[in-house]
Amino acid sequence: MNKTLRTPVIAGNWKMNKTASEAEILIKELIPLAENAACETVICVPFTDISTAVTLTKGTKIKVGAQNVHFKASGAFTGEISAKMLTEAGVTYVVIGHSERRQYFNETDLTVNRRTKAALEAGLTVILCVGEMLSEREDGITETVVELQTVAALTGITAEQMKNVIIAYEPVWAIGTGKVATDEQAEEVCAFIRKVLETKYGKETADKTVIQYGGSMNPKNAAGLLAKENIDGGLIGGASLKADDFKALLEAAS
Ligand code: 13P
Numbered sequence: 001m002n003k004t005l006r007t008p009v010i011a012g013n014w015k016m017n018k019t020a021s022e023a024e025i026l027i028k029e030l031i032p033l034a035e036n037a038a039c040e041t042v043i044c045v046p047f048t049d050i051s052t053a054v055t056l057t058k059g060t061k062i063k064v065g066a067q068n069v070h071f072k073a074s075g076a077f078t079g080e081i082s083a084k085m086l087t088e089a090g091v092t093y094v095v096i097g098h099s100e101r102r103q104y105f106n107e108t109d110l111t112v113n114r115r116t117k118a119a120l121e122a123g124l125t126v127i128l129c130v131g132e133m134l135s136e137r138e139d140g141i142t143e144t145v146v147e148l149q150t151v152a153a154l155t156g157i158t159a160e161q162m163k164n165v166i167i168a169y170e171p172v173w174a175i176g177t178g179k180v181a182t183d184e185q186a187e188e189v190c191a192f193i194r195k196v197l198e199t200k201y202g203k204e205t206a207d208k209t210v211i212q213y214g215g216s217m218n219p220k221n222a223a224g225l226l227a228k229e230n231i232d233g234g235l236i237g238g239a240s241l242k243a244d245d246f247k248a249l250l251e252a253a254s
Contacts (some may be wrong), residue, residue: 128165
């Protein structure tokens with residue numbers, strides 16, 4: 001089964017939650033949980049938690065990610081963070097193109113592509129988010145939207161660079177709403193994304209790329225989703241903020 005070619009990745013996206021002192025408490029709870037997990041464990045924390053997270057997770061199985069990165073190396077971009085700032089701080093993963101960035105901060109397919117290029121050039125692993133809105137699903141254009149987002153974000157990215165790209169399929173209507181996609185809905189789109197990758201990069205690259213599901217994933221629904229052939233882990237918001245819930249997700253992925 002092609003699924004065996006990929007190690008599942010469970011990534012917490014903390015969004016704008018947890019101060020550094022709160023992060024310390026949660027990370028100390030997560031470290032032993034990740035130790036026995038047969039999946040990769042990543043926590044994508046707010047910028048102000050990076051230093052704490054990197055220090056605490058040194059020598060453990062938890063990797064630290066950021067939630068955004070700018071595409072320029074430096075300059076007059078008030079409020080932005082460069083890829084080199086992240087790598088020098090010890091960050092190894094970065095979430096790019098999250099729907100909340102697209103919805104609230106004018107992120108476009110073009111800027112997602114630029115950020116992806118800059119992150120990969122700096123040696124970061126990119127968790128690239130794609131996903132349709134409810135109206136788009138209702139209009140029957142889910143595949144069109146997801147294909148466009150995927151292809152646009154990966155413009156100029158080589159098959160070699162794809163070794164450091166994870167795709168997170170996050171239907172916007174399922175994020176933070178408690179309305180999880182059914183196992184079949186999630187599998188259908190993740191399989192489609194793999195087809196898009198196969199067309200662009202060939203079967204070997206497509207088979208090796210980790211494709212996560214994200215959107216109200218929790219201890220109750222994780223096992224069903226993660227058992228699907230094309231779902232190789234999760235990008236998890238709410239349930240990544242509680243150690244017990246995160247533990248259940250790590251177990252489901254292992
Ligand atoms: P929830 O798990 O809270 O629905 O968030 C999903 C998400 O947006 C992860 O990036």
